[in-house]
Amino acid sequence: MATAAVGYSRWRSTAASLRLSVLMFLADPQWLIPSMIAPVIFGLVAFELFRGAGPYFLTYAILGAGMMSMWGQTLYGSGWATGQDREFGTLEPTLQSPTPYLYIVLGRVVWNVVSGLIGGGIVYVVVVLAAGGPPSLPNPLAFAILFVFVMLSLAAVGVVFAAFYVYTRYAGFIQNIGEFAFYVGTGCMFPVVLLPFWTNPIALVFPPTWALDALRYNSIPGYVGFSWGFEWDLVGAVVTTAVYLAIAGTVFHRVERHVLEVGNLADF
Amino acid sequence: MLARDGPAIETRGVTRRFESRKGFLFRDITRTDALQGVDLTVERGSIFGLLGPNGAGKTTLTKILSTLLLPTGGEARVLGHDVSRDADWLRPRIGLVLGGERGLYNRVSGRDNLRYFADLYGIPPVEREARIRTVLERVDLSTAADRRVEEYSRGMKQKLHLARGILHRPEILFLDEPTIGLDPKSARETRKLIRSLVVDGVTIFLTTHYMFEAEELCPQLAILSKGRIVARDSVDNLRQLVGGDRTLEAEAYGFEDRELATLRHLPGVSKVVEEEYGPATRLTIRVRTEETGVDEVRRVLPGHDELSVRERRTSLEDVYLDLVEEEAR
Structure with missing residues (x-):
């Protein structure tokens, strides 16, 4: 048997992780509930909640319910999958392979963004059917692009969170504590400016806060969000997303080293 | 300083301490010395057996040598490279079979498990499917390759672990209890496979509880007890030792x-x-x-x-x- 040490390819490793995520999704019927059924329920609830609340209530309903159905999947999907790696005992062979774990997480993030967008699409269809017509969007193309960008900003935070799952088996516990606070605090359901002022600086640490505010500015005429307006929201979203992705690279490297020092990879 | 070329494995004074913490405000730290100064040399192209009771430190040592755990003291080199500093260089050249029921993606097929790890090891796409077919044949798992792993028996999972371990053609293969859970026929075939790997030039580091297996496969072996190597020699010389x-x-x-x-x-x-x-x-x-x-x-x-x-x-x-x-x- 000739030895063939060839290392790894970033693209192939990411693609392999994406492919495995899709296979695992298709093989596990429990995913049908959060990805297919929950968006229908969220869409109907949001439609009733916002009905009659101004001329752009449909957009509010779509954004609120859309975020609700997508954010958990996109934000925590990768971390949860890492938790599953601990549960299955696959974290050890995966980390023992030449591929840095970051690329495994990236593959999962791509899938989570795609499945999150499918959920968002379902919400859109449900709300449009309930209302009997589409919302009036000033710029549908910009709305679609920003929508995808919000997903990516959520995913950027998700990559950093995934590192905690590698770091400790108690990451799920930490996630459960922070889940609702993060959801409300970053403006997933309603604008952050409606929250007490002291929460705003904390919210601005997270890219989705900026991205969601930009999305609302773009899609709801007369929307009152952060005083600096759409353009600076966009700049803030791009900068914070980039910072999170940079942090993710460093954090993963350090976390991988740390778990080799502590020796808790097999713990679940 | 240990030499870069020469033995497949060389350790000097390797120690490993684990700390477990209990309590939130008042932390109670328990320290366990799993390895207490392990000195070991394994020649290239040989089968080396490591025996020891449960908790002796066999898996800890295997994980250190396969870059899954850092030693807290001493020096360990595999293929002439330091396991702490040169993990990136070593990982494509090392195969690890920890075995057991865990460590596999149960909801997908055996073949898809291998495809995933083939990609993580950078096996060229044009070679991947043929390589997977070959290793599945070697471990006698071809007919079950497209079934979900959750339908596999323990022995079949063990074979899949083994297939994954040799898929990327490692220079050195760490086998932790490779025949555990296998029926006698499969265990014999696995031992045959291990011997054939050595003929191909692979160095095997084997831990086992089965004495006859160690005796049959390993020209050299060491006995680990309480984190220390208590003896290291050929079986015949060890007989004289006792x-x-x-x-x-x-x-x-x-x-x-x-x-x-x-x-x-x-x-x-x-x-x-x-x-x-x-x-x-x-x-x-x-x-x-x-x-x-x-x-x-x-x-x-x-x-x-x-x-x-x-x-x-x-x-x-x-x-x-x-x-x-x-x-x-």
Whole structure:
């Protein structure tokens, strides 16, 4: 048997992780509930909640319910999958392979963004059917692009969170504590400016806060969000997303080293 | 400083301490020294066996050598490279089979498990499917390759672990209990596979609880007990280390101290151990030379009508038990 040490390819490793995520999704019927059924329920609830609340209530309903159905999947999907790696005992062979774990997480993030967008699409269809017509969007193309960008900003935070799952088996516990606070605090359901002022600086640490505010500015005429307006929201979203992705690279490297020092990879 | 070329594995004074913490405000830290200065050399292209009781540190050492765990002290080199500093260089060249029920993606097929790891190891796309077919054939898992792993028996999972371990053609393969859970036929085929890998030039580092397996496969082996290597040599030399390669067993309803003393003075007798064996007493007599045999033992133990004496070759199990018990004392 000739030895063939060839290392790894970033693209192939990411693609392999994406492919495995899709296979695992298709093989596990429990995913049908959060990805297919929950968006229908969220869409109907949001439609009733916002009905009659101004001329752009449909957009509010779509954004609120859309975020609700997508954010958990996109934000925590990768971390949860890492938790599953601990549960299955696959974290050890995966980390023992030449591929840095970051690329495994990236593959999962791509899938989570795609499945999150499918959920968002379902919400859109449900709300449009309930209302009997589409919302009036000033710029549908910009709305679609920003929508995808919000997903990516959520995913950027998700990559950093995934590192905690590698770091400790108690990451799920930490996630459960922070889940609702993060959801409300970053403006997933309603604008952050409606929250007490002291929460705003904390919210601005997270890219989705900026991205969601930009999305609302773009899609709801007369929307009152952060005083600096759409353009600076966009700049803030791009900068914070980039910072999170940079942090993710460093954090993963350090976390991988740390778990080799502590020796808790097999713990679940 | 350990040399870069030379042995496949070389460790000097490797230690590993684990700390476990309990409590939130007042933390209670428990420290366990899993390895306490392990010195080891494994030559390239050989099968090296590591034996030891549960908790001796075998898996800890295997994980350190396969870059899954950092040592807290000492130096460990694999293929001439430091496991702490050169993990990126080593990982494509190392195969690891930890075995057991875990460590696989149960909801997808065996083939998809292998495809995933083939990609993580950078196996060229044009070679991937053929390579997977080959390893599946080698572990006799071809017909079940497209079934979900959750439908596999324990033995089939073990075979899949093995297939994954050799998929990327490692230079050195770490096998932690590779035949555990396998039926006798599969276990024999696995041992055959291990031998064929060595013919292909792969170095095998094997931990096992099966003494006959170690005896059959490993020209060199070490016994690890309480984090220390208590012996390291060929099986034949280890037999001598525990008092000879011949063992006589005498069984009767009790022996007197003077009889034991006489036995100990027979030519070539290196050790006499007395143990209760149900209602009877069994004497295990280790003999270095041919001068003392069944007849001599019978001669110095007169008056025991029920006496039975038999001779056998000192087994690796005898060696193992002697050394581990000695270390425990």
